[in-house]
Amino acid sequence: MSADSGWTRSRWLSWHSLAVFAFLYLPIVTLIVYSFNGTGVGGFPPRDLTLNWYRQLFADGAIWTSVANSIVVALAAMVISLAIGIPAALALDRGHFPGKALFRRLVLLPLILPGIITGLSLLMLFRQVGLRLSLLTIILGHGTALISVATAEVFAGLQKLERAQEEASLDLGANYWQTFWRVTIPNLRLSIIGAALLIFTLSLDEIAVSFFLIGRDNTLPLEIWGRLRRGITPEINAISTIIFLFSLFAIVAWYRLRVAAQGKAEIGTELAEAAATTG
Amino acid sequence: MFSRSYRAAITLPPLLWVTVFLLVPYAIVFFYSFWSVSPGQAIVHSWTLNNYCELLRVGVYLQTLFRSMWIAARVMILSLLLGYPLAYHLSFHAGKRKELFYQLVIIPLWVSYLVRAYAWKTILGSDGVLNTLLQYVHLTSHPWNFLLYSPFAVVLTLTHIYTPFAFLPIYASLEHIPRDLVEASNDLGAPPLQTFWRVILPLSIPGVVAGATFAFVLSLGDFLAPLLLGGPSGIMISNIVVSLFGAAYNWPLGAAISFCMLLLVVGLLFLSERLERKWAFR
Numbered sequence: 001m002s003a004d005s006g007w008t009r010s011r012w013l014s015w016h017s018l019a020v021f022a023f024l025y026l027p028i029v030t031l032i033v034y035s036f037n038g039t040g041v042g043g044f045p046p047r048d049l050t051l052n053w054y055r056q057l058f059a060d061g062a063i064w065t066s067v068a069n070s071i072v073v074a075l076a077a078m079v080i081s082l083a084i085g086i087p088a089a090l091a092l093d094r095g096h097f098p099g100k101a102l103f104r105r106l107v108l109l110p111l112i113l114p115g116i117i118t119g120l121s122l123l124m125l126f127r128q129v130g131l132r133l134s135l136l137t138i139i140l141g142h143g144t145a146l147i148s149v150a151t152a153e154v155f156a157g158l159q160k161l162e163r164a165q166e167e168a169s170l171d172l173g174a175n176y177w178q179t180f181w182r183v184t185i186p187n188l189r190l191s192i193i194g195a196a197l198l199i200f201t202l203s204l205d206e207i208a209v210s211f212f213l214i215g216r217d218n219t220l221p222l223e224i225w226g227r228l229r230r231g232i233t234p235e236i237n238a239i240s241t242i243i244f245l246f247s248l249f250a251i252v253a254w255y256r257l258r259v260a261a262q263g264k265a266e267i268g269t270e271l272a273e274a275a276a277t278t279g
Numbered sequence: 280m281f282s283r284s285y286r287a288a289i290t291l292p293p294l295l296w297v298t299v300f301l302l303v304p305y306a307i308v309f310f311y312s313f314w315s316v317s318p319g320q321a322i323v324h325s326w327t328l329n330n331y332c333e334l335l336r337v338g339v340y341l342q343t344l345f346r347s348m349w350i351a352a353r354v355m356i357l358s359l360l361l362g363y364p365l366a367y368h369l370s371f372h373a374g375k376r377k378e379l380f381y382q383l384v385i386i387p388l389w390v391s392y393l394v395r396a397y398a399w400k401t402i403l404g405s406d407g408v409l410n411t412l413l414q415y416v417h418l419t420s421h422p423w424n425f426l427l428y429s430p431f432a433v434v435l436t437l438t439h440i441y442t443p444f445a446f447l448p449i450y451a452s453l454e455h456i457p458r459d460l461v462e463a464s465n466d467l468g469a470p471p472l473q474t475f476w477r478v479i480l481p482l483s484i485p486g487v488v489a490g491a492t493f494a495f496v497l498s499l500g501d502f503l504a505p506l507l508l509g510g511p512s513g514i515m516i517s518n519i520v521v522s523l524f525g526a527a528y529n530w531p532l533g534a535a536i537s538f539c540m541l542l543l544v545v546g547l548l549f550l551s552e553r554l555e556r557k558w559a560f561r
Contacts, residue, residue, distance in 0.1 A: 013368040017380075020365045023439065024387045027398035030408055034401060041401045044411040088293035094281055095290045106297050112493065113544060114500020116517045120524065120537050121304030128307055144300040147293070176285040198389070205391035207503060212524070221393045228397060228507065237401070240394040247390045255382055 028244060035237035053234040063239060066223035073138050073219055074203035080143030081199050082192065085150025090184075092151070093158045111148040115208025118145050123212045134215035141209045146199045153198065157191025160262055190261035194254045201250040205243070305541065311534035320528060330535035340519065340536065347515040350434055351499040357438040358445035358494040359487065366446050366486075367479070370453035371461075381450070388443035396504050399436045403427040403508070428510025436508055437498040444497065445490035452486025453479070484558040492551040496544050516540065 034041050038048025057063060088107050092100070110118050122141050123133075131137060165187065169179040185192070207221040214222055220243070224236060312330055315323045334340045369380050387395070402408045403426040410422040426432060456479060464474040502517035509515070516536065523533030 010368075010372050013364055013372060016364045017368045020361045020442070021383060023361065024384070024442065027395060027402060027439065028387070028390070030402055031394065031398040034408070042404055042407040042411055044408055044415045084293050084296045087289040088297075090289040091286075091293060095286050097286070097290055097294075103294060103297065106301050107293065109301070112496055112548065114497060114517065114540070116500050116502055116520060117308075117537055117541055117544070120520065120533070121308045122300065123524070124307045124311060124530070124534070125300070125304040140300065144296070147296070176282065176288075201389060205393065207393050211503075211521075221391070224393060224397070225503075228400070232397075232401065236397065240391070240397060243391050243394055248386060251386050251389045252382065255385065 031237050032241045032244070035234050035241045037234055037237075041232050041234050041237060053238040056235050057238045057242075060235065062218075063220070063223060066218045066220045069135055069217050070204050070220040073135055073142060074200045076139040077142035077146055077203040078196050078199045080139065081146040081150040082196060084143070085147045085195070086154050086185075086188075086192065088147060088151045089154035089158055092155055107151050108148045110145040111152070115145070115206075116212075119209040119212035122209070126213070132215065133213055135217050135219075137213040137215065138210050138219060141213045142203045142206055145206075145209055146202060149199055149202065150195045153195035154188060154191050157188045157261055161187050190257050194257035194261065197250050197254045197257070201247055201254075205247065308534045308538050308541065311531050312538045314531045314534075316529050316531060322530065330532045333532060334535060334539070340516075343514060343519055344516045346430075347499055347517075350430055350437070350513075350515060351495045353434050354437040354441055354498040355445075355491050355495040357434070358442045359449075359491055361438070361442045362445035362490060363449055363483075363487065366450035366453055370450060384443050384446055384450075387439075388447070392440060392503070395440060396436050396507050399432065399439065400427065400508055403432050403435075427508060428513065430509065430513045432508040432510075433501075433504050433513045433515070436504045437501060440504075441494040441498055444493040448489035448493070449483060449486040452483045452489075456482045481558070485555040488551050488554045488558070492547060496547055500540060500544070 033046055035053055036049045036051070037043070037046040038050040038052065085107075091097075092104055092107075097103075119141060122137070122144065126133065126137050126140075161184075166179055166183050169183045170176070174182065205221060206219075207225060210219055210222055211225075218226065220239075224239065227236060311322075313326045313328070315325075315327055315329060317323050365384070369377055369384075373380050400407075404410070405422040405424050405427065407427065409426065410419075413419045414422065460478055460482070461474060464478045465471075469477065499515075500517050502515060502521050505513045505515045505518050506521075509518075517540075520533045520536050520540075523529045523536070
């Protein structure tokens with residue numbers, strides 16, 4: 001088909017795509033390059049290449065404390081959003097109950113809702129019930145916001161699941177509990193691992209919800225945020241580079257899992273469904 | 280095939296969680312918006328419409344809301360202009376490299392918001408990468424101070440962040456277009472441009488609507504990019520909410536703005552759903 005489409009048109013399209021990719025990646029490349037720059041975060045051309053900022057970073061106790069906090073938060077948020085998101089996906093797939101359409105919209109809403117609303121409304125809830133802000137409140141916030149991701153991912157996996165297998169298991173005398181653990185969950189394995197990976201990465205990077213639910217202990221993005229307001233050094237480029245490399249690894253792994261689970265990693269469809277669900 | 284107890288077991292825990300952590304908090308925002316703050320900074324739990332009156336009476340709230348919508352509209356249009364041709368190119372002309380290119384778009388989608396916003400700050404600053412580059416090649420002798428701390432910086436950064444969001448649903452809708460329709464149009468002698476306008480574009484409208492909704496709604500509620508890159512002229516509505524919940528300490532007024540934003544977002548989602556259904560071809 002591309003043979004009959006005009007030569008100039010596809011050439012124009014290629015240039016456009018190249019420009020968009022440059023726009024998406026140049027800032028990230030710049031960030032990485034300047035993490036090795038001896039003379040600060042600006043200044044062209046980069047000069048005095050050095051590893052000093054990384055040395056400074058590895059000796060920076062406050063950063064690593066916040067990294068540890070972020071990992072605890074991400075793991076706990078992952079457990080919550082999977083524990084609620086997997087049954088939520090099952091309920092959307094096979095449950096019949098009044099208000100199902102509303103339930104579906106509510107579960108998926110945080111995916112499209114600006115983080116400030118999720119963060120603020122939870123802040124008001126915690127204040128109403130007298131819960132002090134701490135890592136726990138951030139965990140509850142991330143867990144709640146990311147149920148949407150777990151639900152969307154697992155629901156997509158369920159669409160590929162052969163229901164006959166579950167039926168066979170029930171016919172052969174296994175109860176629902178056994179069928180759930182031995183048939184349903186193993187079949188959804190790849191979707192669940194993929195969702196877990198994505199939730200972990202998103203929680204690690206999350207800042208808008210955490211901004212409102214932070215207690216005395218900082219997560220990594222909030223630690224960086226605090227420093228940004230005081231002035232910037234390439235040490236922030238160095239930690240950003242590490243965050244980027246970690247995210248890159250996690251996302252590519254998630255993508256591979258997604259392709260393995262479903263043949264195609266078309267995440268746009270569910271995102272679109274989240275935006276406008278028909279219920 | 281599924282028993283009632285099984286259905287209850289998969290339905291009740293998520294239903295309960297969603298009620299406690301989403302529905303109840305939204306209700307609290309709603310109630311708070313009718314309360315007020317006493318001079319001694321205590322929350323007064325008696326009902327009043329004063330907060331909503333204040334939003335209409337004091338010009339700065341509506342002005343900032345309109346500025347935020349204007350910024351969000353620009354981000355939306357730019358994201359579509361960048362995202363649509365890219366999605367079209369990938370879907371119809373990328374050949375074997377489709378998979379790789381697709382991954383290259385979704386990587387920035389999930390990579391830290393903060394890292395990317397920070398990158399733009401280091402590029403746009405008066406002694407940032409771009410200004411020193413311009414001076415290095417003698418395009419200018421003085422740094423361009425208007426780049427950072429301006430609505431321009433906010434629009435640029437948010438466009439960078441939300442272009443992949445706009446791209447995804449468009450790409451998905453293009454991928455779902457049956458290729459025989461396109462071939463039929465070509466076989467019947469339509470020039471490529473006509474095939475695009477009459478066949479491909481109309482069939483991809485649901486994706487465009489979804490992508491536009493993402494870009495508009497998410498940038499409308501953003502408060503971190505304006506704080507980091509916006510300066511005084513780039514303040515958005517969420518920044519006012521943040522200050523009302525912080526230093527300005529007026530939670531009820533902040534709640535009133537938040538509730539209006541929630542209504543606006545839900546209204547836009549509803550509208551986009553109607554539009555998508557109207558244009559859906561299945």
